[in-house]
Amino acid sequence: MAGGSFGPAGVAKERAQQYQGKVTASVIIACMVAATGGSLFGYDVGISGGVTSMDGFLSKFFHNVYEKKQHAKENNYCKYDDQGLATFTSSLYLAGLVASLVASPITRSYGRRASIIIGGISFFVGASLNAAAVHIAMLLAGRIMLGIGIGFGNQAVPLYLSEMAPTHLRGGLNMLFQLATTLGIFSANMVNYGTQKLEPWGWRLSLGLAAVPAFLMAVGGMLLPETPNSLIERGQEAKGRKVLEKIRGTSNVDAEFEDMVDASEMANSIKHPFRNILERRNRPQLVMAICMPASQIMTGINAILFYAPVLFQSMGFGKDAALYSSASTGAVLFFSTFLSIAAVDKLGRRMLLISGGIIMIICQVTVSIILGLKFGTNEHLSKGYSVLVVVVVCLFVLGFGWSWGPLGWTVPSEIFPLEIRSAGQSITVSVNFLFTFIIGQCFLSMLCAFKFGIFLFFAGWVTLMTAFVYFFLPETKGVPIEETVLLWRKHWFWKKIVGEEMESRGTPNGNAVEMDEAVRNIQ
Known part of the structure; x- marks a missing residue:
């Protein structure tokens, strides 16, 4: 290895200024095809919430919820409080958690394309099972196959995008994953808006159409370059x-x-990447691989997107109005991602995360106040306040869409050295799925127990994570993916951890001066 490298601390040299190349059609097309993996995740997030509010689906699989829904005197916040219904939504993410860990060695040993193809095929099988389900066991089997597909896709696609993208556009191209996710959510909301009029079998069409992005992902993965x-x-x-x-x-x-x-x-x-990721020199990246995806889910966005029709119906919106309102949030999320793509490599990751966090806090507190003052357990919101709630929720989604939505995936995918990158991405995906599972399983019960306070609960988490970014996340804008390891050496807090270990291990040539100079040049 050339002089000035970091040896055990990872590969990081002063070569960024020598990188050549331009944006080519090959890289754009490859990234666009790979990003369709995000549409699987998005489509399921959008479709499951709409399906769980459809009478035909509830009557067939969750009849007790269907009965509660018909009683006008039932507590608005508790109509959908059913652990079986929550399990339908959350089981996918528990399967995804396990699958993402299995996907790590496959992604490393057989390439990113292999995991993308496996993910597409598994999701296709799951969509087919769900569309044809005649009993709850078949429905849950389909959800598990969907989870395996998403686990493989979410593990491989962000890595693929980060590694294919040129350094100066890595943030924007990596966000194609989130853009595809938001497009999947919006498409699912539009599908639900149409199929809910096809009772009692419309839910089958909603679930079955998930096979379309799965087919595109599997075929696209076969055509992609590694x-x-x-x-x-x-x-x-x-x-x-x-x-x-x-x-x-x-x-x-x-x-x-x-x-x-x-x-x-x-x-x-490195023969045991999961063991090496626990070493002190990789401590900052490990912390980010846990905190970033956990924080992304604790914004409350998945609760809103999973259960948007349920949530809006609980607030007193009619069936059509609830689906229409949830479709509006999906559209806002989709278009807000374009703002993030345009700004991320200019303003940087930290600016977007902090500004988005502030907006989300304000919106969640506002919704909580409106519901607390104007919405009772057996009452409906007035038309004016209903419109205001939708507007504020859309502003919340806008803040998420240009910040924690895409960057919750982008930042972890670009901070790991190659030797632990696949393992690091697996941890990121697993943590994301773990918290998604917890929120998916608990949200309906939390809504019943906390009522309007549920929004204050999530606002508190957004406050904590915004402060975390301000103090602990260095800026990765414009830093080559193989040189991000240098950022921790310069950071006011993390240098106390990784700096000491680097010095104790030494560099191959003992040249600490070159190492410090490389850090200064990156900054």
Whole structure:
């Protein structure tokens, strides 16, 4: 390895200024196809909430909820409080949690494409089972297969996007995953709006159409090129350089290729990445892999997106109005992602996360006040206040859509050194699914118990995580993916942890001056 490298602390050199290349059609098309994996996640998030409010679905699988829904005197906040119904939604994410851990060694040993293809096929099978379900066991089996598909897709796609993208556009291209997710949510809301008029079988069409993005993901994965990082890591250096030259549009890729080769040497020396990720030098990345996805879910966004029709019906909206209102939030989420794509590589990750957090706090407190003052347990909101609630919820979704929505996936995917990158992404996905499962399973009961206070509960979490970003997350804008390890060495807090270990281990040439100079250049 060349002088100035970090040895055990990861590959990180002063080569970023030597990177050549431009945005090519190959990289744009590859990233767009790969990002369709996000539409699987989004479609399920959007579709499950609408389906669980449809009378035909409830009457067939959750008849007690259907009966409660028909009683006007039932507490508005508690009509849908049923653990079986919650399990229908949350079981997918428990399966996804396990699948994401299984996907890590497959993604590392067989490439990012392999996991993308497996994810698409599994999701296709799950969609087919759900559409044809005649009893609850078949319905849950389909949800588990959907979860396996999402677990593989969410593990591989963000990695694929980060590794294919040129450094100066990595944030924007990585957000194609979130853009596809929001498009999936919006599409699902539109499908639900149409199929809820096809009672009692419309829910089958809603669930079955999930096979469409799954098919696109599986076929697209077969046509995609593998990332040069993965090829080099698996010993195919010549092929990796060829792909790198193609996606960068130039043969002058020596600097970037050398960084990948050095990272690969380090990666292949690590036999137990899940064990190595626990070491002190990787402590900052491990903390982010846990806190970022956990915080993303604790914004409360999944509760709103999962149960938007249920939530709006609980507030007194009619069936059509509830689905229409939830479709509005899906549309806002989709278009807000474009704002994030346009701004992330200009304003940086921290600016978007902090500003989005402030907006979400204000909106959640506002909704809580409106419901607390104007909405009783057996009453309906007036038309004026109903419109105001929808507007404020849409503003909340807007704040999430340009901040924690895309960046909850982008930041963890770009901060790990190659030797633990797949393991780190698995932890990120697993934590995301764990908290999604918990919120999905508990939200209906929490809504019944907390009533309007549920929004204050989530606002408190958003306050904590916004402060966490301000104090502990360094800016990764414009930093090559193989050099982000240097950021922790410079950070006011993390340098106390990783800096001391780097110095105690030393660099191969003992050149701490070069290491500090590399840190200053990145900053």
